[in-house]
Amino acid sequence: QKEVEQNSGPLSVPEGAIASLNCTYSDRVSQSFFWYRQYSGKSPELIMSIYSNGDKEDGRFTAQLNKASQYVSLLIRDSQPSDSATYLCAVKMDSNYQLIWGAGTKLIIKP
Amino acid sequence: KAGVTQTPRYLIKTRGQQVTLSCSPISGHRSVSWYQQTPGQGLQFLFEYFSETQRNKGNFPGRFSGRQFSNSRSEMNVSTLELGDSALYLCASSSQGTLHFGNGTRLTVT
Numbered sequence: 053q054k055e056v057e058q059n060s061g062p063l064s065v066p067e068g069a070i071a072s073l074n075c076t077y078s079d080r081v082s083q084s085f086f087w088y089r090q091y092s093g094k095s096p097e098l099i100m101s102i103y104s105n106g107d108k109e110d111g112r113f114t115a116q117l118n119k120a121s122q123y124v125s126l127l128i129r130d131s132q133p134s135d136s137a138t139y140l141c142a143v144k145m146d147s148n149y150q151l152i153w154g155a156g157t158k159l160i161i162k163p
Numbered sequence: 164k165a166g167v168t169q170t171p172r173y174l175i176k177t178r179g180q181q182v183t184l185s186c187s188p189i190s191g192h193r194s195v196s197w198y199q200q201t202p203g204q205g206l207q208f209l210f211e212y213f214s215e216t217q218r219n220k221g222n223f224p225g226r227f228s229g230r231q232f233s234n235s236r237s238e239m240n241v242s243t244l245e246l247g248d249s250a251l252y253l254c255a256s257s258s259q260g261t262l263h264f265g266n267g268t269r270l271t272v273t
Contacts, residue, residue: 095264150219155205
């Protein structure tokens, strides 16, 4: 069973701190990994994509990928109340282009 | 560039009825995917169309069907509605692997 797992949360983080979101996947052949943010009542929007082992930084966001351990994480530095949302991890199976989604982690940034 | 447009935004139907949802992708995007989102199950993949052909299909019963037209617009149909079909239905178009979601259609089945 190919799966993507995330802690559903909620994860509560003080404003200004680092929020760390984790995602594990079961399919070793997965090659593409995505983090989407979904505000309540809104549709998901892409935050980061990562394809190679290591870190990828974009502003306050850093995605980390470890294919050997089959996990991908998202770090949010200097967390702001506007970062409060559900963060969805998605893993792409290159064999058939299908995205497999985690259930999402609800993040709450407390002022 | 206009985003992904889904119509209608809200629908209320009764059990046994059928419903058709519409999705207009971003101009130039040839891939359209459909998802069902519920609080308990998260995002569940329904199907993906590319150049009028279904390229992938999720694990949903045959009551769920879709199609894509030559202009890349897509429709999704659900027949014989059940209470459990109440959900947010999201359409996403993509180019080069990045999904762009519409605002969704919220379907309530009573």
